[in-house]
Amino acid sequence: MDEPLSIVLFSGTDDKLQAAAVIAAGAAVLNRPVHILLQYWALDAFRADRIGSDHGLAPEAGAAGAAALAQAAADGKPHWSENLRQARELGGVEIHACALSMDLLHLQPSDLDPLVDGVQGITTFLAEAGDGQIVFI
Amino acid sequence: MDEPLSIVLFSGTDDKLQAAAVIAAGAAVLNRPVHILLQYWALDAFRADRIGSDHGLAPEAGAAGAAALAQAAADGKPHWSENLRQARELGGVEIHACALSMDLLHLQPSDLDPLVDGVQGITTFLAEAGDGQIVFI
Amino acid sequence: MDEPLSIVLFSGTDDKLQAAAVIAAGAAVLNRPVHILLQYWALDAFRADRIGSDHGLAPEAGAAGAAALAQAAADGKPHWSENLRQARELGGVEIHACALSMDLLHLQPSDLDPLVDGVQGITTFLAEAGDGQIVFI
Numbered sequence: 329m330d331e332p333l334s335i336v337l338f339s340g341t342d343d344k345l346q347a348a349a350v351i352a353a354g355a356a357v358l359n360r361p362v363h364i365l366l367q368y369w370a371l372d373a374f375r376a377d378r379i380g381s382d383h384g385l386a387p388e389a390g391a392a393g394a395a396a397l398a399q400a401a402a403d404g405k406p407h408w409s410e411n412l413r414q415a416r417e418l419g420g421v422e423i424h425a426c427a428l429s430m431d432l433l434h435l436q437p438s439d440l441d442p443l444v445d446g447v448q449g450i451t452t453f454l455a456e457a458g459d460g461q462i463v464f465i
Numbered sequence: 466m467d468e469p470l471s472i473v474l475f476s477g478t479d480d481k482l483q484a485a486a487v488i489a490a491g492a493a494v495l496n497r498p499v500h501i502l503l504q505y506w507a508l509d510a511f512r513a514d515r516i517g518s519d520h521g522l523a524p525e526a527g528a529a530g531a532a533a534l535a536q537a538a539a540d541g542k543p544h545w546s547e548n549l550r551q552a553r554e555l556g557g558v559e560i561h562a563c564a565l566s567m568d569l570l571h572l573q574p575s576d577l578d579p580l581v582d583g584v585q586g587i588t589t590f591l592a593e594a595g596d597g598q599i600v601f602i
Numbered sequence: 603m604d605e606p607l608s609i610v611l612f613s614g615t616d617d618k619l620q621a622a623a624v625i626a627a628g629a630a631v632l633n634r635p636v637h638i639l640l641q642y643w644a645l646d647a648f649r650a651d652r653i654g655s656d657h658g659l660a661p662e663a664g665a666a667g668a669a670a671l672a673q674a675a676a677d678g679k680p681h682w683s684e685n686l687r688q689a690r691e692l693g694g695v696e697i698h699a700c701a702l703s704m705d706l707l708h709l710q711p712s713d714l715d716p717l718v719d720g721v722q723g724i725t726t727f728l729a730e731a732g733d734g735q736i737v738f739i
Binding site for chain 1: 605618624628634661667679
């Protein structure tokens, strides 16, 4: 269990980002290293100027699902970015932007929220995953 | 191969639920323990009053994909919930509702189909995953 | 690290297919065997008569995301199918069609692009995954 839990975070909707944050936080509580690689729409969601914006939900959420999540936010449940910040404070959580997606979306490191530690290639990410689990979200 | 195959089941469309059921059944045939954690829209799909309802498909299914799946159902191909029931009869398949999602969707254990064994936190789920694979669907 | 990286490729949108191709190529660069099982809409995207067609994007891509990917294609960035072809040339990449999905979509092996090595059942796929990672995309 010294191997990291590696998460390829692709999806940019608030529900999947929250699911990823919960998994990362759970692994951090277990003292496991967590490596997150941001691709595509998840990377876009980590732009400093919009990380707190409404990023929508998976289509199957429907009106009832959207209302439930809006109520949770109104009740003060933390945003996924806040959950990730808390997970990072436990230590061992690294968040990198995928180099190819940075290029694709014409982003610079300065465009990203400080939660992001830097830019990484997929090969490095996979090599560092070792024998640990890799989860695609 | 004594480690479980762990599935975080997030998506609530019938095609992804069927894909999860097929993977769970395949692992059960191989005598592997299977641990499923239901989150968000997958959890909603396991509500006792709607598990057999139409839960829609991934957007890319399109009209042709929807017609193919409707034809399969008309031909008597089993529903994903039936596939999971059969996988459970092989033994080793556990299905838990994620505690955070239960809270988010204001669900009680009595709201859920009997396929669900109980409620579990993400940390327990990850700890029980051990070194086995974790698949997010 | 002699165990394969196994990818259950379910999604049929061009962004997720590209993400899968990038992960497969990265693992191939690391000399890891890569096993891909095509299900549902990903299998449909590998039909010989439409592999190069526009398969759409995840809903959260939005207009800005679609424009970024269209620009990348116009700039000559390779299609996901080309990335997979190059990964295969590195060796160790196998792509199979899921037998259940072939049946569901009424496809014959001759309907599929030559990138696909053949048809495989989920149990064989899971058995060959061994202790290696399994990623669902």
